[in-house]
Amino acid sequence: QSVxxxxxxxxxxxxxxxxxxxxxxxxxxGSNTVNWYQQLPGTAPKLLIYNNNERPSGVPDRxxxxxxxxxxxxxxxxxxxxxxxxxxxxxxxxxxxxYVFGTGTKVTVL
Amino acid sequence: xxxxxQSGPGLVKxxxxxxxxxxxxxxxxxSNSAVWNWIRQSxxxxxxxxxxxxxxxxxxxxxxxxxxxRITINPDTSKNQFSLQLNSVxxxxxxxxxxxxxxxxxxxxxxxxxxxxxxxxx
Numbered sequence: 001q002s003v004x005x006x007x008x009x010x011x012x013x014x015x016x017x018x019x020x021x022x023x024x025x026x027x028x029x030g031s032n033t034v035n036w037y038q039q040l041p042g043t044a045p046k047l048l049i050y051n052n053n054e055r056p057s058g059v060p061d062r063x064x065x066x067x068x069x070x071x072x073x074x075x076x077x078x079x080x081x082x083x084x085x086x087x088x089x090x091x092x093x094x095x096x097x098x099y100v101f102g103t104g105t106k107v108t109v110l
Numbered sequence: 111x112x113x114x115x116q117s118g119p120g121l122v123k124x125x126x127x128x129x130x131x132x133x134x135x136x137x138x139x140x141s142n143s144a145v146w147n148w149i150r151q152s153x154x155x156x157x158x159x160x161x162x163x164x165x166x167x168x169x170x171x172x173x174x175x176x177x178x179x180r181i182t183i184n185p186d187t188s189k190n191q192f193s194l195q196l197n198s199v200x201x202x203x204x205x206x207x208x209x210x211x212x213x214x215x216x217x218x219x220x221x222x223x224x225x226x227x228x229x230x231x232x
Binding site: 032035 | 174208222
């Protein structure tokens with residue numbers, strides 16, 4: 001059902017940088033902004049990045065986002081154990097007239 | 111600070127109707143600057159947007175194609191909440207259901223409700 005494609009997993013040691021990709025199409029990422037959500041175990045998703053690259057108040061600047069064409073990416077620098085979570089991209093889809101989500105990426109801190 | 115509190119049964123029999131409610135505090139379901147959404151999450155389908163309701167001079171609804179024939183989202187202005195009804199459920203509808211707000215001019219979900227696991231089983 002997920003329209004946006006993400007790698008199922010990513011990992012790194014504390015302090016490292018991890019990047020997560022999100023691949024879509026012209027009807028979603030190609031024409032609308034991308035948002036990222038962090039989901040800690042047993043909790044609801046929480047807004048992490050909005051408008052491709054903006055951080056809500058309280059989100060550390062270790063998290064950054066970017067968009068190019070029909071793809072987007074989330075980078076986590078200075079990886080910490082608290083960053084272990086599932087990460088999802090999302091965008092509006094003009095063809096489906098609804099929101100679409102990524103398949104999700106589980107980040108593990110080794 | 112806007113908060114969303116979900117409620118509803120956690121077990122529904124196949125072919126019956128799933129019903130959930132999302133109570134809003136810190137905002138109004140009738141606000142001209144908010145859109146109220148339902149989203150679900152399951153291992154097989156991932157995160158899936160189900161639909162939304164919003165007020166812009168009159169009430170509007172949009173539904174995902176996958177559930178369009180079975181879903182109704184209704185506002186309840188007297189209780190400042192909105193509801194989800196999903197008819198003719200099957201085990202495939204077993205999921206954690208979330209409500210979430212989108213503010214006008216923005217395209218992101220914030221905040222989210224706490225989530226409610228609904229299991230479809232006889």
